[in-house]
Amino acid sequence: MKLEKVWTLCYSATGNTERTVDTIGGELAAKLGLPLERIGFTKPLEREKEYTFTDRDIVVVGTPTYAGKMPNKLLPDFQTRLHGNGALAVAAVTFGNRNYDNSLAELCAVLEADGFRTVAAGAFVGRHAFTDELAYGRPGWSDQFEMKEFAKRVADKVNNLTDIPAPARVPGDPAAPYYVPKGTDGQPTKFLKAKPKTKAARCNGCGACVRFCPMGAIDPQDPAHVPGTCIKCQACVRKCTKQAKYFDDEAFLSHVKMLEQTFAAPKENEVFL
Structure with missing residues (x-):
């Protein structure tokens, strides 16, 4: 199988998924001796474009896990904006030390439906977007080592391909429902309408929260106003240098x-080839 380029494409609100995909993609390109090109899929304008690949490409596609699956507000973009046309794909999800549940199975299914051939897949631990108490500092050096070893194994598999590969086999059910969040009392809790607040005394109006919001939900004229849909990704909180959000x-x-x-014990990365 003659390949010409390695691509990376990911949605990454707080940066963990981007670091993961870049590490895998960079090592994969080095081992295959191919050029690497990166595509952002986080900002609203990036997700308005169509991305078309060919059977000469291998694409590392990544997304974080939200409630055990792919982010539901981003799912339609993954389903309609990516066109594989026989390109090989490496599916990668990140999760904040709880569980990736069905997100990897869903991503593989979406990519196969988009015309990609999923040659490998992996789920990788990253600092939880909600709190530094879960997986702080991850992905760290040991995680990056595992990602690079995974990429080497993918390269070996690709180099030995003589036919179209069977879809990657991963655990989970793409059609399973979302994980139901629970509170400290163990009962289901709902916070769909929750939106970030702003500490006026700290906010200097720099607009970082506006620029980094993947949903375009924050008013550019008044960063304290959030008229759009908030998916609780924490991009505004994590990117604000004044800790105003x-x-x-x-x-x-x-x-x-x-x-x-409940989920303080460190979880392991898992890969499937």
Whole structure:
């Protein structure tokens, strides 16, 4: 199988997925001796474009896990904007030390439906977007080592291909429902309408939160106003250098505390070839 280029494409609100995909893609390109090109899929304008590949490409596609699956508000973009046309794909999801549940299975299914051939897949731990108490500092050096070893194995598999590969076999059910968040009392909790608040005394109006919001939900004229859909990705909180953005929704905070109490034990990365 003659390949000509390695691509990376990912949605990464807080940066973990981008680091993961870039590490895998960079090592894969080096081992295959091919050029590497990166595509951002995080900002609204990036997701308005169509991305078409060919059977001479191998694409590392990444997304974080939201409630055990792919981010539901981004799913239609993955389903309609990417066109594989027989390109090989490496599916990669990140998760914040709880579980990736069905996100990897869903991503593989979406890519296969888009015309890609999933040659490999992996789920990788990254700092939880909601809190530094879960997987702080990950992906770290050991995680990056595992990612590079995974990429080497993918390169070996690709170099030995003589026919179209069977779809990557991963655990999970693409059609399974989303994980139901729970509070510290163990009961389901809802915070769909929760939106970030702004500490006026700290905000200097730099607009970083506006630029980094993947949903374009924050008013450019008034960063304290969030008229659009908020998916709780925490991009505005993580990217604000003045620590002016925060969430105070009680249900959301109870869920975060439950995660911290229940899922502190470090999880392992998992790969499938």
